[in-house]
Amino acid sequence: MKAVFLKKFGAPEQAFEIRDAAIPTCAPDQVLIKVEAFGLNFADVLARTGMYPETPDRPCIIGYEVVGRVEAQGDKVTGDFVGTRVVALTRFGGYAEYAVTDYRAIGSFSGQYPAEKALAVATQFTTAYVCFHESMNLYRGDRVLIHAAAGGVGIALCQMALNAGCEIFATAGSEKKLEFLRNMGVHHTINYRENDYFKEINSLLKGQRIDATFNSLAGKSIKKDLRLLGAGGKLVLFGAASRVGGGKGIFSGLKLLFQTGFYTPLAFIMRSKSLIGINILKLGDYKPELIAKCLKAVIAQAEDGKLDPVVQKTYKIGDLNTAHLALEKRGTIGKTVVFW
Numbered sequence: 001m002k003a004v005f006l007k008k009f010g011a012p013e014q015a016f017e018i019r020d021a022a023i024p025t026c027a028p029d030q031v032l033i034k035v036e037a038f039g040l041n042f043a044d045v046l047a048r049t050g051m052y053p054e055t056p057d058r059p060c061i062i063g064y065e066v067v068g069r070v071e072a073q074g075d076k077v078t079g080d081f082v083g084t085r086v087v088a089l090t091r092f093g094g095y096a097e098y099a100v101t102d103y104r105a106i107g108s109f110s111g112q113y114p115a116e117k118a119l120a121v122a123t124q125f126t127t128a129y130v131c132f133h134e135s136m137n138l139y140r141g142d143r144v145l146i147h148a149a150a151g152g153v154g155i156a157l158c159q160m161a162l163n164a165g166c167e168i169f170a171t172a173g174s175e176k177k178l179e180f181l182r183n184m185g186v187h188h189t190i191n192y193r194e195n196d197y198f199k200e201i202n203s204l205l206k207g208q209r210i211d212a213t214f215n216s217l218a219g220k221s222i223k224k225d226l227r228l229l230g231a232g233g234k235l236v237l238f239g240a241a242s243r244v245g246g247g248k249g250i251f252s253g254l255k256l257l258f259q260t261g262f263y264t265p266l267a268f269i270m271r272s273k274s275l276i277g278i279n280i281l282k283l284g285d286y287k288p289e290l291i292a293k294c295l296k297a298v299i300a301q302a303e304d305g306k307l308d309p310v311v312q313k314t315y316k317i318g319d320l321n322t323a324h325l326a327l328e329k330r331g332t333i334g335k336t337v338v339f340w
Protein backbone atom coordinates (compact mmCIF):
# COMPACT_ATOMS: atom_id res chain seq x y z
CA MET A 1 0.00 0.00 0.00
CA LYS A 2 0.95 3.67 -0.25
CA ALA A 3 1.31 5.64 2.97
CA VAL A 4 2.39 9.16 3.90
CA PHE A 5 5.36 8.98 6.25
CA LEU A 6 6.33 11.79 8.61
CA LYS A 7 10.10 11.52 8.23
CA LYS A 8 11.19 14.74 9.96
CA PHE A 9 9.66 17.76 11.66
CA GLY A 10 9.17 20.91 9.62
CA ALA A 11 7.44 22.28 6.51
CA PRO A 12 5.22 19.73 4.74
CA GLU A 13 7.51 19.28 1.72
CA GLN A 14 10.43 18.30 3.95
CA ALA A 15 8.34 16.47 6.52
CA PHE A 16 6.19 14.14 4.39
CA GLU A 17 7.10 11.41 1.94
CA ILE A 18 4.76 8.95 0.22
CA ARG A 19 6.30 5.47 0.36
CA ASP A 20 5.29 1.84 -0.14
CA ALA A 21 4.57 0.03 3.11
CA ALA A 22 3.18 -3.31 4.24
CA ILE A 23 -0.56 -3.47 4.82
CA PRO A 24 -1.04 -3.53 8.60
CA THR A 25 -2.47 -6.65 10.22
CA CYS A 26 -5.39 -6.57 12.65
CA ALA A 27 -4.84 -7.24 16.34
CA PRO A 28 -7.62 -9.44 17.83
CA ASP A 29 -9.81 -6.43 18.71
CA GLN A 30 -9.14 -4.43 15.51
CA VAL A 31 -10.58 -4.02 12.02
CA LEU A 32 -8.61 -3.42 8.81
CA ILE A 33 -10.02 -0.62 6.64
CA LYS A 34 -9.33 0.11 2.96
CA VAL A 35 -9.17 3.90 3.11
CA GLU A 36 -11.09 6.17 0.72
CA ALA A 37 -10.15 9.44 2.41
CA PHE A 38 -8.62 10.73 5.63
CA GLY A 39 -9.23 13.89 7.63
CA LEU A 40 -6.75 16.51 8.82
CA ASN A 41 -6.81 17.82 12.37
CA PHE A 42 -4.94 20.69 13.97
CA ALA A 43 -3.05 18.10 16.03
CA ASP A 44 -1.54 16.82 12.74
CA VAL A 45 0.06 20.22 12.23
CA LEU A 46 1.39 20.06 15.80
CA ALA A 47 2.74 16.54 15.09
CA ARG A 48 4.42 17.64 11.86
CA THR A 49 6.06 20.63 13.51
CA GLY A 50 7.32 18.63 16.50
CA MET A 51 4.92 20.09 19.06
CA TYR A 52 2.83 17.04 19.78
CA PRO A 53 4.44 14.95 22.52
CA GLU A 54 2.54 11.73 21.69
CA THR A 55 3.70 11.56 18.06
CA PRO A 56 5.23 8.10 17.41
CA ASP A 57 8.95 7.82 16.63
CA ARG A 58 9.74 8.83 13.06
CA PRO A 59 9.40 7.68 10.38
CA CYS A 60 5.75 7.22 11.29
CA ILE A 61 2.28 7.52 9.81
CA ILE A 62 0.08 10.11 11.52
CA GLY A 63 -3.67 10.65 11.12
CA TYR A 64 -6.67 10.40 13.40
CA GLU A 65 -9.54 9.39 11.16
CA VAL A 66 -10.44 7.62 7.95
CA VAL A 67 -13.45 6.67 5.86
CA GLY A 68 -13.38 3.37 4.02
CA ARG A 69 -14.59 -0.22 3.85
CA VAL A 70 -13.72 -2.91 6.41
CA GLU A 71 -11.73 -5.69 4.72
CA ALA A 72 -10.84 -7.88 7.73
CA GLN A 73 -11.40 -8.12 11.46
CA GLY A 74 -9.66 -9.70 14.44
CA ASP A 75 -11.10 -12.76 16.17
CA LYS A 76 -12.13 -10.90 19.33
CA VAL A 77 -14.22 -8.30 17.47
CA THR A 78 -17.89 -8.42 18.46
CA GLY A 79 -20.11 -8.22 15.35
CA ASP A 80 -19.45 -8.70 11.65
CA PHE A 81 -18.07 -5.57 9.98
CA VAL A 82 -16.39 -6.99 6.88
CA GLY A 83 -17.77 -5.17 3.80
CA THR A 84 -19.23 -2.26 5.84
CA ARG A 85 -18.31 1.30 4.90
CA VAL A 86 -17.25 3.02 8.09
CA VAL A 87 -15.85 6.21 9.53
CA ALA A 88 -13.13 5.37 12.02
CA LEU A 89 -11.05 7.10 14.67
CA THR A 90 -7.45 5.98 14.36
CA ARG A 91 -4.70 6.48 16.89
CA PHE A 92 -2.25 7.59 14.21
CA GLY A 93 -1.92 5.53 11.01
CA GLY A 94 -4.71 7.36 9.14
CA TYR A 95 -2.57 8.80 6.29
CA ALA A 96 -2.42 5.46 4.46
CA GLU A 97 -4.34 3.35 1.94
CA TYR A 98 -5.06 0.83 4.71
CA ALA A 99 -5.51 1.49 8.43
CA VAL A 100 -6.30 -0.59 11.49
CA THR A 101 -8.23 0.53 14.55
CA ASP A 102 -10.14 -0.76 17.57
CA TYR A 103 -13.57 -2.04 16.45
CA ARG A 104 -15.21 0.27 19.06
CA ALA A 105 -13.74 3.32 17.29
CA ILE A 106 -15.80 2.83 14.12
CA GLY A 107 -19.27 3.98 13.16
CA SER A 108 -21.34 3.73 10.02
CA PHE A 109 -23.65 6.11 8.22
CA SER A 110 -26.63 4.83 6.32
CA GLY A 111 -26.48 5.09 2.50
CA GLN A 112 -23.72 6.96 0.69
CA TYR A 113 -23.08 9.71 3.25
CA PRO A 114 -20.30 11.89 1.77
CA ALA A 115 -16.84 10.85 3.01
CA GLU A 116 -15.81 14.45 3.71
CA LYS A 117 -18.83 15.10 5.94
CA ALA A 118 -18.32 11.79 7.74
CA LEU A 119 -14.70 12.79 8.45
CA ALA A 120 -15.81 16.18 9.78
CA VAL A 121 -17.98 14.33 12.27
CA ALA A 122 -15.24 11.93 13.39
CA THR A 123 -12.53 13.41 15.65
CA GLN A 124 -13.72 17.01 15.78
CA PHE A 125 -17.44 16.46 16.48
CA THR A 126 -16.67 13.57 18.85
CA THR A 127 -14.25 15.80 20.79
CA ALA A 128 -16.87 18.55 20.92
CA TYR A 129 -19.48 16.04 22.12
CA VAL A 130 -17.22 14.84 24.93
CA CYS A 131 -16.55 18.48 25.94
CA PHE A 132 -20.14 19.71 25.63
CA HIS A 133 -22.28 16.75 26.67
CA GLU A 134 -20.05 14.52 28.80
CA SER A 135 -18.23 17.22 30.80
CA MET A 136 -21.00 19.77 31.25
CA ASN A 137 -24.62 20.20 32.22
CA LEU A 138 -25.72 23.22 30.24
CA TYR A 139 -29.22 24.62 30.16
CA ARG A 140 -31.30 26.85 27.88
CA GLY A 141 -30.17 30.45 28.33
CA ASP A 142 -26.74 29.58 29.71
CA ARG A 143 -23.94 31.77 28.36
CA VAL A 144 -21.03 29.95 26.75
CA LEU A 145 -17.72 31.18 25.37
CA ILE A 146 -16.21 29.20 22.48
CA HIS A 147 -12.69 30.01 21.25
CA ALA A 148 -11.41 29.30 17.70
CA ALA A 149 -15.11 28.87 17.00
CA ALA A 150 -14.84 28.60 13.20
CA GLY A 151 -12.49 25.60 13.38
CA GLY A 152 -13.60 21.99 13.20
CA VAL A 153 -14.19 21.45 16.94
CA GLY A 154 -15.36 25.05 17.35
CA ILE A 155 -18.16 24.75 14.76
CA ALA A 156 -19.33 21.51 16.37
CA LEU A 157 -19.41 23.22 19.79
CA CYS A 158 -21.37 26.17 18.35
CA GLN A 159 -23.94 23.81 16.80
CA MET A 160 -24.30 21.89 20.10
CA ALA A 161 -24.67 25.14 22.05
CA LEU A 162 -27.28 26.48 19.60
CA ASN A 163 -29.22 23.20 19.84
CA ALA A 164 -29.15 23.49 23.64
CA GLY A 165 -30.50 27.06 23.51
CA CYS A 166 -27.35 28.66 24.94
CA GLU A 167 -26.25 32.25 24.27
CA ILE A 168 -22.91 32.05 22.46
CA PHE A 169 -19.89 34.33 22.69
CA ALA A 170 -17.48 33.15 20.00
CA THR A 171 -13.93 34.20 19.21
CA ALA A 172 -12.13 33.71 15.90
CA GLY A 173 -9.20 35.22 14.06
CA SER A 174 -10.69 36.90 10.99
CA GLU A 175 -13.73 38.86 9.81
CA LYS A 176 -14.53 36.07 7.32
CA LYS A 177 -14.74 33.59 10.19
CA LEU A 178 -16.89 35.94 12.29
CA GLU A 179 -19.29 36.42 9.39
CA PHE A 180 -19.55 32.66 8.93
CA LEU A 181 -20.36 32.29 12.64
CA ARG A 182 -23.01 35.03 12.57
CA ASN A 183 -24.66 33.31 9.58
CA MET A 184 -24.79 30.13 11.68
CA GLY A 185 -26.77 32.00 14.33
CA VAL A 186 -23.96 32.69 16.82
CA HIS A 187 -25.02 35.64 18.99
CA HIS A 188 -21.79 37.54 19.74
CA THR A 189 -18.60 37.30 17.68
CA ILE A 190 -15.21 38.75 18.61
CA ASN A 191 -12.00 38.94 16.56
CA TYR A 192 -9.47 38.02 19.24
CA ARG A 193 -6.53 38.88 17.05
CA GLU A 194 -7.66 42.51 16.81
CA ASN A 195 -9.38 43.17 20.13
CA ASP A 196 -9.03 42.05 23.73
CA TYR A 197 -11.86 39.55 23.89
CA PHE A 198 -11.97 39.84 27.70
CA LYS A 199 -12.83 43.55 27.52
CA GLU A 200 -15.34 43.05 24.67
CA ILE A 201 -17.19 40.23 26.41
CA ASN A 202 -17.11 41.98 29.77
CA SER A 203 -18.85 44.99 28.29
CA LEU A 204 -21.41 42.79 26.46
CA LEU A 205 -22.17 40.96 29.72
CA LYS A 206 -23.22 44.17 31.52
CA GLY A 207 -22.31 42.75 34.92
CA GLN A 208 -23.41 39.18 34.23
CA ARG A 209 -21.02 36.21 33.88
CA ILE A 210 -20.32 33.26 31.57
CA ASP A 211 -21.43 29.73 32.55
CA ALA A 212 -18.99 27.71 30.44
CA THR A 213 -15.93 28.32 28.32
CA PHE A 214 -14.48 25.93 25.73
CA ASN A 215 -10.81 26.73 25.41
CA SER A 216 -8.36 25.18 22.92
CA LEU A 217 -5.77 27.95 23.31
CA ALA A 218 -4.35 27.81 26.88
CA GLY A 219 -1.80 30.55 27.77
CA LYS A 220 -3.09 33.97 28.82
CA SER A 221 -6.65 33.11 27.82
CA ILE A 222 -7.06 30.83 30.86
CA LYS A 223 -6.78 33.68 33.35
CA LYS A 224 -9.19 35.78 31.29
CA ASP A 225 -11.70 32.94 30.91
CA LEU A 226 -11.65 32.19 34.64
CA ARG A 227 -12.41 35.84 35.36
CA LEU A 228 -15.34 35.80 32.92
CA LEU A 229 -16.90 32.73 34.59
CA GLY A 230 -19.52 33.14 37.29
CA ALA A 231 -20.09 30.83 40.27
CA GLY A 232 -20.87 27.33 39.03
CA GLY A 233 -18.96 28.11 35.83
CA LYS A 234 -16.76 25.52 34.12
CA LEU A 235 -13.74 25.93 31.88
CA VAL A 236 -13.07 23.01 29.55
CA LEU A 237 -9.47 23.05 28.34
CA PHE A 238 -8.75 20.77 25.40
CA GLY A 239 -5.88 22.37 23.45
CA ALA A 240 -2.88 24.69 23.62
CA ALA A 241 -2.89 26.38 20.20
CA SER A 242 -1.44 29.57 21.66
CA ARG A 243 1.91 27.77 21.83
CA VAL A 244 2.10 27.66 18.02
CA GLY A 245 4.47 30.27 16.66
CA GLY A 246 6.28 30.63 19.98
CA GLY A 247 9.05 28.08 19.26
CA LYS A 248 9.34 24.52 20.53
CA GLY A 249 12.11 24.57 23.10
CA ILE A 250 11.93 24.35 26.85
CA PHE A 251 11.59 28.15 27.14
CA SER A 252 8.47 28.26 25.03
CA GLY A 253 7.06 25.40 27.14
CA LEU A 254 7.84 27.34 30.33
CA LYS A 255 6.37 30.52 28.85
CA LEU A 256 3.13 28.67 28.11
CA LEU A 257 3.10 27.30 31.65
CA PHE A 258 3.62 30.70 33.28
CA GLN A 259 1.14 32.46 31.00
CA THR A 260 -1.45 29.79 31.73
CA GLY A 261 -0.87 30.23 35.47
CA PHE A 262 -0.72 28.06 38.60
CA TYR A 263 -3.86 27.43 40.57
CA THR A 264 -4.72 25.97 43.94
CA PRO A 265 -7.78 23.70 44.15
CA LEU A 266 -8.89 25.74 47.18
CA ALA A 267 -9.43 28.80 44.98
CA PHE A 268 -11.79 26.72 42.84
CA ILE A 269 -13.83 25.86 45.95
CA MET A 270 -13.92 29.45 47.15
CA ARG A 271 -15.14 30.67 43.75
CA SER A 272 -17.21 27.57 42.95
CA LYS A 273 -15.63 27.20 39.51
CA SER A 274 -14.22 24.15 37.73
CA LEU A 275 -11.39 23.49 35.33
CA ILE A 276 -11.81 20.34 33.23
CA GLY A 277 -9.10 18.88 30.98
CA ILE A 278 -10.09 16.71 28.02
CA ASN A 279 -7.85 14.47 25.93
CA ILE A 280 -9.77 12.06 23.76
CA LEU A 281 -6.71 9.87 23.08
CA LYS A 282 -6.43 9.21 26.82
CA LEU A 283 -10.18 8.65 27.09
CA GLY A 284 -10.02 6.29 24.10
CA ASP A 285 -7.35 4.22 25.90
CA TYR A 286 -9.06 4.19 29.27
CA LYS A 287 -12.74 4.33 28.32
CA PRO A 288 -13.13 3.16 24.70
CA GLU A 289 -16.87 2.61 25.27
CA LEU A 290 -17.32 6.30 26.12
CA ILE A 291 -15.69 7.41 22.87
CA ALA A 292 -17.73 4.78 20.97
CA LYS A 293 -20.92 6.14 22.52
CA CYS A 294 -20.01 9.75 21.62
CA LEU A 295 -19.05 8.83 18.03
CA LYS A 296 -22.37 7.04 17.56
CA ALA A 297 -24.26 9.99 19.06
CA VAL A 298 -22.69 12.53 16.66
CA ILE A 299 -23.29 10.22 13.68
CA ALA A 300 -26.96 9.87 14.65
CA GLN A 301 -27.34 13.65 15.08
CA ALA A 302 -25.59 14.33 11.77
CA GLU A 303 -27.88 11.86 10.00
CA ASP A 304 -31.04 13.42 11.37
CA GLY A 305 -29.82 16.94 10.59
CA LYS A 306 -29.35 18.20 14.18
CA LEU A 307 -25.64 18.57 13.47
CA ASP A 308 -24.40 19.81 10.11
CA PRO A 309 -20.70 19.04 9.48
CA VAL A 310 -18.97 21.86 7.60
CA VAL A 311 -16.27 20.99 5.07
CA GLN A 312 -13.64 23.60 4.17
CA LYS A 313 -12.17 21.77 1.18
CA THR A 314 -11.33 18.33 -0.17
CA TYR A 315 -7.88 17.68 -1.67
CA LYS A 316 -6.29 14.84 -3.65
CA ILE A 317 -3.32 13.11 -2.07
CA GLY A 318 -0.90 15.01 -4.35
CA ASP A 319 -2.04 18.24 -2.67
CA LEU A 320 -1.54 17.08 0.93
CA ASN A 321 1.16 19.70 1.53
CA THR A 322 -1.13 22.54 0.42
CA ALA A 323 -3.90 21.20 2.66
CA HIS A 324 -1.54 21.05 5.65
CA LEU A 325 -0.33 24.60 5.09
CA ALA A 326 -3.91 25.91 4.84
CA LEU A 327 -4.64 24.44 8.28
CA GLU A 328 -1.39 25.73 9.75
CA LYS A 329 -2.00 29.26 8.42
CA ARG A 330 -5.37 29.42 10.22
CA GLY A 331 -7.20 29.89 6.92
CA THR A 332 -9.72 27.06 7.26
CA ILE A 333 -13.37 27.10 8.32
CA GLY A 334 -14.44 23.54 9.18
CA LYS A 335 -12.98 20.28 7.93
CA THR A 336 -10.06 19.62 5.58
CA VAL A 337 -10.10 16.21 3.90
CA VAL A 338 -7.66 14.31 1.64
CA PHE A 339 -8.77 11.62 -0.86
CA TRP A 340 -6.48 8.86 -2.12
Ligand SMILES: NC(=O)c1ccc[n+]([C@@H]2O[C@H](COP(=O)([O-])OP(=O)(O)OC[C@H]3O[C@@H](n4cnc5c(N)ncnc54)[C@H](OP(=O)(O)O)[C@@H]3O)[C@@H](O)[C@H]2O)c1
Residues within 6 Å of the ligand: 040, 041, 042, 043, 123, 124, 127, 148, 149, 150, 151, 152, 153, 154, 171, 172, 173, 174, 177, 216, 217, 238, 239, 240, 241, 242, 243, 244, 245, 278, 279, 280, 281, 327, 328, 330, 331, 332, 334
Ligand atom coordinates in the same frame (compact mmCIF):
# COMPACT_ATOMS: atom_id res chain seq x y z
N1 LIG B 1 -7.87 17.40 23.61
C1 LIG B 1 -8.32 16.70 22.60
O1 LIG B 1 -8.62 15.51 22.74
C2 LIG B 1 -8.47 17.37 21.27
C3 LIG B 1 -9.08 16.71 20.19
C4 LIG B 1 -9.22 17.40 18.98
C5 LIG B 1 -8.75 18.70 18.88
N2 LIG B 1 -8.14 19.28 19.94
C6 LIG B 1 -7.65 20.68 19.86
O2 LIG B 1 -8.76 21.48 19.49
C7 LIG B 1 -8.31 22.60 18.73
C8 LIG B 1 -9.12 22.66 17.45
O3 LIG B 1 -8.78 21.55 16.64
P1 LIG B 1 -9.32 21.43 15.14
O4 LIG B 1 -8.75 20.21 14.55
O5 LIG B 1 -10.79 21.63 15.16
O6 LIG B 1 -8.58 22.65 14.45
P2 LIG B 1 -9.21 23.95 13.79
O7 LIG B 1 -10.01 24.56 14.89
O8 LIG B 1 -9.92 23.57 12.57
O9 LIG B 1 -7.96 24.86 13.50
C9 LIG B 1 -7.27 25.46 14.54
C10 LIG B 1 -7.67 26.93 14.74
O10 LIG B 1 -7.11 27.33 15.99
C11 LIG B 1 -7.01 28.75 15.97
N3 LIG B 1 -5.76 29.20 16.59
C12 LIG B 1 -5.69 29.88 17.73
N4 LIG B 1 -4.45 30.18 18.04
C13 LIG B 1 -3.67 29.68 17.08
C14 LIG B 1 -2.28 29.70 16.85
N5 LIG B 1 -1.42 30.29 17.70
N6 LIG B 1 -1.82 29.10 15.74
C15 LIG B 1 -2.66 28.48 14.91
N7 LIG B 1 -4.02 28.43 15.09
C16 LIG B 1 -4.51 29.04 16.16
C17 LIG B 1 -7.10 29.17 14.51
O11 LIG B 1 -8.36 29.80 14.34
P3 LIG B 1 -8.46 31.40 14.44
O12 LIG B 1 -8.10 31.96 13.10
O13 LIG B 1 -9.88 31.63 14.78
O14 LIG B 1 -7.51 31.83 15.51
C18 LIG B 1 -7.08 27.87 13.73
O15 LIG B 1 -7.81 27.95 12.54
C19 LIG B 1 -6.80 22.39 18.51
O16 LIG B 1 -6.10 23.18 19.43
C20 LIG B 1 -6.60 20.92 18.79
O17 LIG B 1 -5.30 20.63 19.22
C21 LIG B 1 -7.99 18.65 21.12
